Amino acid sequence: MKKVLITGASGLVGRAVSDALRADGHTVEPMRRASGSADSGxxxxxxxxSGRIDRDRLDGFDAVVHLAGESIDGRWTAAKRARIRDSRVVGTRLLCETLAGLNSPPSTLIAASAIGFYGNRGDEVCDESSSAGNGFLADVAERWEATTSPALEAGIRTVNLRIGIVLSSRGGALPRMLLPFRLGLGGPVGSGRQYWSWIALDDLVGIVRTALDDRRLIGPVNAVAPGAVRQREFATTLARLLRRPSFMPLPAFAVRAMLGEMGDALLLTGAHVVPKKLTEIGFEFRHPDLASALRAALAER
Ligand SMILES: NC(=O)c1ccc[n+]([C@@H]2O[C@H](COP(=O)([O-])OP(=O)(O)OC[C@H]3O[C@@H](n4cnc5c(N)ncnc54)[C@H](OP(=O)(O)O)[C@@H]3O)[C@@H](O)[C@H]2O)c1
Structure with missing residues (x-):
């Protein structure tokens, strides 16, 4: 059994990972932001x-799961963009430089990254060897991953999980889609041809569990299901499961007017990302296809 430190433990993924690792018998300790919780005890x-970290208490963990980062939701004002970038780049540098300098560093670091790394790729199929894309999210993801290098150089096996759109009713993108779809207002967004590469929350937890133990995983790992679809198919599948129509187009100009650059990056563009490394090691997805993943997400409490 392992002793695991988790950052971002209060988030959608952090809660699910913490619960699962505890259920497996591991000891899980969250590292909370002091300024983010009044009662840190x-x-x-x-x-x-501010660059402060409880360094003295980080010796002796077997593994660190690093998920912390400012939410990318909301309008990307200059201040919001700075928080999205700095919470990842500055926070990861602080964590990794600290881990690298410990007397007893962890043997494994699993660090969140995102498929935003690939940017807008049209019909190109992206695996872990594909280059970084262009744009704000791609730039942030590239720097986010690069700042884990002090950990890797210190001999810590570092896995950069390029996470796709996490499907869960408990948070992330899906709950925000449900209301319009339930009202019969779902449908193609923009051209509807852009790829959405997604992952069931349950499978993401499984990937973290696997990455803790499987030493074949190192460096970038696409944490997406094999069944990426175009947005139009995503909308049709979700509407079918909700027994609603999916005809209502949401034109690109309306998305840009409502959400600005964030809408462009998250809704109107995308990349067809495939889980090459996970497939190579024989990882078994519980929800490899979208209908199965959405059914599981809609059944969550
Ligand atoms: N959900 C997705 O679809 C998705 C897709 C791709 C990548 N990811 C990445 O996966 C990671 C986990 O995702 P999630 O959905 O669980 O995110 P989340 O629900 O937004 O949780 C992120 C956690 O990070 C911490 N945090 C928030 N603002 C912060 C800031 N300004 N500085 C430092 N820490 C901050 C918080 O934990 P504490 O209060 O406990 O510190 C928060 O609960 C994130 O890095 C995210 O970018 C998620």
Whole structure:
């Protein structure tokens, strides 16, 4: 059994990973942001913004799962963009430089990244060897991954999980789609041809579990299901499961007017990302196809 430190443990993925690892019998300790929770008590804390971290309490963990980062939801004002970037780049540098300098560093670091790394790729199929794309999210993801290098150089096996759109009713993108779809207002967004590469929350947890143990996983790993679809098919599948129509187009100009650059990056563009490394090691997805993943997400409590 392992002793695992988790950042971003209060988030959608962090809660699911913490629960699953505890259920497996591991000891899980969250590292909370001191400024983010009034009552941190005896918890291990850090404040990525000011560079403070409970260094003395980080010795002796077997693994670190690093998920912290400002939500990319909301309008990307200059201040919001700075928080999205710095919470990942500055926070990851602080964590990784600290881990690299410990007397007893962890043997494994599993660090979140995102398929935003690939940018807008049209019909190109992207595996882990594909180059970084262009745009704000691609730039952030590239730097986010690069700042884990002090950990890797210190001999810590570092896995950069390029996470796709996480499907869960408990948070992330899906709950925000449900209301319009339930009202019969779902349908193609923009051209509807853009790829959405997604992952069931349950499978993402399975990938983290696998990455903790499987030493074949190192460096970038696409945490997406094999069944990426175009947005139009995503809309049709979700509407079918909800027994609603999916005819209502949402034109690109309306998305840009409502959401600005964030709408362009998250809704109107995408990349067809495939889980090459996970397939090579024989990882078995519980929800390899979209209908199965959405059914599981809609059944969550
Ligand atoms: N959900 C998705 O679809 C998706 C897709 C691709 C990549 N990812 C990445 O996977 C990671 C986990 O995703 P998630 O959906 O669980 O995110 P989330 O629900 O937004 O949780 C992220 C956690 O990060 C911490 N955090 C928030 N703002 C922060 C800031 N300004 N500085 C430092 N830490 C901050 C918080 O934890 P504490 O309060 O405990 O510190 C928060 O609960 C994120 O890095 C995200 O970018 C997620």
């Amino acid at each position: 005896s918890a291990i804390t850090w404040d990525p913004a």
